Amino acid sequence: MAAIYSLYIINKSGGLIFYKDYGSAGRMDTNDTLRVASLWHSMHAISQQLSPVLGCAGIELLEADNFDLHCFQSLTGTKFFVVCEPGTLHMENLLKYIYELYTDYVLKNPFYEMEMPIRCELFDINLSQAIQKDRVALLGR
C-alpha cells in the first residue's frame, strides 16, 4: 500500500504544533519543518482569497510529481496535513480520524496548553496505531 511520508499539525496562527515523519523519504530537520508549516499556512489563506469559486475553504489537495499533500482544516482553524506518495487513497478519512484523536487525547488533557506543541504520550501511541492499522479498517468510518 502507498506510504505516508509525514504528518503536520498547525495551530490557528500558523505555528507548527506537531510533526511526525514516517520513513526517510519525507524527513526534514526542525527548521525546515517550521518553514513548511508557516508556508502552508500562508498559502492556504491566500488560496481562500484567490479562489474563483465562492465559499472556498482553502486548499484540500496538492498533487505534485513526487508527492501528494492532503489538508484538513477544522472549524477552529487548526490544520492537519499529510504528505504522502502520489495516488494514496483515503487520506481524508485518515485526517478526520487524526482530528478525532486530537480532540480526545490532546484537548481533554489538562496538562496541554492551547496552541502549544503537542507532547501527549497517549496521542502518540494512538496515532502510531492508526497509521499502522490496515486502511480497510479506516474505510468503515
Added chain:
Amino acid sequence: MIGASKIKQYSNVLEKPLSKGKQEVSLSAFAFLFSELVQYNQTQVDNIAELERRYGVILLLQTMFLGPWAAGSEIVHNQLCRLEDAGYAVGARCLELLCHREKGNRRETRLLGILSFVHSTVWKVLFGKVADSLEKGTEHEDEYMISEKELLVNRFISIPKDMGTFNCGAFVAGIVRGVLDSAGFPAVVTAHFVPMEGQQRPRTTILIKFAEEVLRREARLG
C-alpha cells in the same frame, strides 16, 4: 387562594417518588469538566498563597525566583491534596445516595462488606463497571488494594515527564476515602501507577490503609 394552591403544589412535589434520573452522562463532557478541575487546582495564585501560609517566606522567594517547579514536590503534594478533597466530597454524598438506592438503607459494619461495596456498587454506579480487582496487601495487615487497568478519569490524560508522580486518580482515591470515612472506616487512600511488564501503560492501584481503630474494631467483632 394563591397561597393555598402553592402549598398544594409543594406537597405534591414531596409525594412524588424519587426518580433515578438519567443513568448515562457524556464521557466527553465529563472529561472536559475533569480536565478543567485539574487545571483549576494548578493555578499559580493558590499555590503561592498556600505555600506562603504553610512554609514561610524562604520557599516563597525560591518559587518566585526559580520558577514554580523549583518547589516541585510541595506543589504536587498540594495539588494532590486539593484533587483528593474534591473527590472526598463526592464520596461522602455517594455513600448516602447509594445506601438508600441500592442497598435499602442497610449499613455496612464489617471491613470486607464495605470494601466489596466500594469495589462493586460504587464503581458500577460511577464508572459503569466493577473494579478490576480487590486484593489484600501482603506486607501489612491494614492495607487493601483496588486495581484498575485504566481509571476512567485518566483515560484521556497523559502526564508530562516532569510531573512523574502526579496521578489524577487522586480524585478517585478521594472518592473512596469519602465513602470509607462517612461509613465509619477512616483510612488513608492513595492512587499509584504500577508499571506492568509487556504493557505500555501502567496499571492504577488505589491503596487503602485503614486506621488502627478500624482494625481493632474488626478484631473485636470477630
